[in-house]
Amino acid sequence: MKGKFIVFEGIDGSGKTTQINQLSKWLISNHLIPENNQLVITREPGGTELGQSIRSLLLDTSRDKNKSPDSITELLLYAADRSQHVNEIIRPTLNKGDWVISDRFCGSTLAYQGYGRKLDIKLIKNLETIATQGISPDITFLLDIPVEESIKRRMNRKDDRIEKEGREFLLNVSLGFQALSMDSKWKKISAINSKETIISEIQSEIKKLLKNK
Numbered sequence: 001m002k003g004k005f006i007v008f009e010g011i012d013g014s015g016k017t018t019q020i021n022q023l024s025k026w027l028i029s030n031h032l033i034p035e036n037n038q039l040v041i042t043r044e045p046g047g048t049e050l051g052q053s054i055r056s057l058l059l060d061t062s063r064d065k066n067k068s069p070d071s072i073t074e075l076l077l078y079a080a081d082r083s084q085h086v087n088e089i090i091r092p093t094l095n096k097g098d099w100v101i102s103d104r105f106c107g108s109t110l111a112y113q114g115y116g117r118k119l120d121i122k123l124i125k126n127l128e129t130i131a132t133q134g135i136s137p138d139i140t141f142l143l144d145i146p147v148e149e150s151i152k153r154r155m156n157r158k159d160d161r162i163e164k165e166g167r168e169f170l171l172n173v174s175l176g177f178q179a180l181s182m183d184s185k186w187k188k189i190s191a192i193n194s195k196e197t198i199i200s201e202i203q204s205e206i207k208k209l210l211k212n213k
């Protein structure tokens with residue numbers, strides 16, 4: 001039997017890491033993962049050893065701007081990271097019946113490179129088809145926060161190359177995520193609420209998912 005594939009999306013600082021940690025504790029302590037199966041927590045970019053190298057190529061801030069990846073190179077690097085991630089981690093894990101929670105997946109590429117960088121959405125979707133080879137999430141949570149809140153929450157952190165793009169870029173990314181969350185397999189959660197309120201909404205969506213299996 002195939003395992004479940006759960007994805008968290010949202011702009012920087014929306015609470016993805018916080019909620020993934022909460023959800024994994026809850027799934028394990030309530031024995032919701034089938035007996036003899038495991039939960040694998042992973043992320044993009046950088047869910048594999050190869051992907052870690054791609055992640056540093058993408059997010060490194062030390063290079064001069066004219067030597068940084070241009071937007072098509074950036075898109076191709078994300079696609080390469082995803083292909084390796086799907087083939088090395090996600091597909092084999094799901095095939096064993098284990099569960100996967102991924103911090104970001106295809107939605108982030110559509111939001112950041114499509115709506116943020118304004119690259120052609122059709123091109124992005126074609127690359128997505130190549131990189132994922134039919135693997136898609138059972139459910140994607142969009143943690144939705146205003147851009148101002150994202151900036152506030154990240155005030156004491158050093159920005160990576162993409163985070164440095166600034167407010168207007170992030171606003172377009174956020175609008176992209178809103179559009180993507182209209183899909184029936186996405187659940188938009190207002191992530192401005194307390195951490196406790198958010199996790200209980202996530203838990204109730206997972207319970208629904210398990211009922212409909």
Ligand SMILES: Nc1ncnc2c1ncn2[C@@H]1O[C@H](COP(=O)(O)OP(=O)(O)OP(=O)(O)O)[C@@H](O)[C@H]1O
Pocket residue numbers: 010011012013014015016017018019153154191192193194195198
């Ligand atoms: N519901 C919440 N209310 C207030 N603060 C929160 C909430 N959820 C998370 N935070 C805080 O916001 C900050 C960012 O959260 P977190 O690291 O989980 O976000 P993220 O989406 O994983 O960010 P990134 O995209 O940068 O990895 C942390 O300091 C976290 O404690």
Ligand SMILES: [Mg+2]
Pocket residue numbers: 016017018103
């Ligand atoms: Mg995080």
